[in-house]
Amino acid sequence: MTARVMVIDDSMLVRRQVSAALKTPGYLVTEAVDGVDALEKLAGLSDTKLIVCDVNMPRMNGIELLEKLSAQGSAVPVVMLTTEGQPELIQRARSLGAKGWIVKPFKPEFLVATAAKLAPLGA
């Protein structure tokens, strides 16, 4: 069994790194370039089990995406993957329902462990 993860980041390099890290244990990875792109794609992908999302992106940033997902009543867990480390921002994301916060540059094994906890394969 597999599980779909959506990675949202305006950097192709990051999307590639996250994809590589998560495809290895068997996740299916979809990419989006910012919050607007992600919402459009999520509307057509009901099997997304986890979202890995950057904060600073054009058009709609990661916090704004969290607000939208929360307003929609989304139950998909979201983990932020960002260079930001401000406690206030982390708290804001948490209050909007985010399930985790990973600071770049990230260790692939941490990302995989996080995915295993929030969206275990075979669940």
Next chain:
Amino acid sequence: MRVILLNERRAERDAMVRALPQDTYRVEAVGDETAALAAIAREAPQVVVFSVPSKGGQDLARRLRGGENAAEAYLLAVVEATPVNKELSNLITAGVHDFMRRPFADGELLERVKAPERLLRWSRSVSKPNAFDFSAALDVSTLRSWRTLGQLVAEDLGEMAGAPFAVSQGYPAQLNGEAPCASIPMSLAGDQLELRLSIVADPAAAKWIRETLLGDPAAPETAVRDALRELANTAGGALKRAALNESITLTTGIPRDDSSTRFPGKHQCWSLKLEGGAGCLAVVGEVRTRSNERISAAQLSEGMVLAHDIRSEGGVLIVPAGSRLTATSANRLAAMLGPRYFLEVAPAA
């Protein structure tokens, strides 16, 4: 404040002395020019108040101002109720700053003598930043995180690379002319400053990016530039987190492609060498001043950074100072606040 009073009319001179509070002003009152010049030579005054004679007032003003000690003194001339002809303009030409006409009302002398204090404070606030000036820009060079930027960036990029960088100060000599460069703007909207971090790659580093970071020796130029943008993003994150430890909050922008041959702001450079001569990255940290703009909420757009908190009428914080606007938040704020609401923003980088 030291004040020299030159007035040959004794009664008026005594009244002027009484009008200036002793705990604020050190007044030396004299009756003739010789005594006035001697007093100026002894100790520089901040203010010289002098009674203009019926003839030669302009020359007197020049002589009072002529000495070294009076070059920066504030000259206040006491003139008759109806000065003759071009007396006032001649006095201004001679260096007089202000006038009082006889008879002067109670308190007028004190207010006139206070004027230079107000002007000095205003002048300092607009031209000379100091510890007590809210409008004074932050001196970025005092931040430890800025001074050690090269090392900070090297640590995080080393994590990405999976191998440490050797850091040295200075722009790499081999990077002449145009080279792939990405930069990330970081705003200090409240201080009207923008820090810009740039990462430049030499050809060997570009090859390393393809082979190691991208895992594709044939990766196109666009992919290399994307990777360089992410390196700039990582560098910006390192600086931002370090600055936070010094209670400085930077607002990160979106990294973008940039030119490696122009760094117009005040800047410092480091060279980051990859292991085994695999290439070299330049890290350039620049400080640019960016004047804020006052605009209508209807003009908000992506990339602008708020220079102050936005609060509801009840004082509830809606958006904090330092927030970078996306298209989403700009539109939302414009709709919420309306075109008649004006705010101060740092323009988009």
Next chain:
Amino acid sequence: MDQHLMDVAIELFAAYDVPIAQCAAPSEEGLGRETYCMSSIGYVGNGVKGVLILAATRAAAEAWTSAAGGMECDLVDTVGEFSNMLLGRLKGRLLKAGIPISLATPLTVIGDGLRLSVAPGASSWQFFEGPGWHLGTRLDPAFEAGFQREATAAAPAEAGDAILF
């Protein structure tokens, strides 16, 4: 919080090359007679609020103004600014200690023989002496029932950190 206040006061003046040291409290009459200026700044956090009070002698205000290159007419502004800087430094420390606060703008009064009436609180005066002058500070934080320090790390997260909520 009183310990943090003491530390930042010493740190702040050291930044202006003015060494200060804690000293014994002057007598009630002495404090009232000598106090020339008093500055207050309100602060509020999640479950805590209070007011920083900074009381200084005229000699103190003059010395600080001189240390920072200001003019005699700046005494009121100087005292306000020093209290602002003091609380700003304290804010940084409290953030790391899990107590983030927001600050109001300073209110400063000058006059001879100023006295302050305070209800017994969680704080008391801390006195410092500098070269020829004295300074008193107090925080008076009022904690609400059930106050807890912020659960998330007060220091910024570091590269590589992975936090699960």
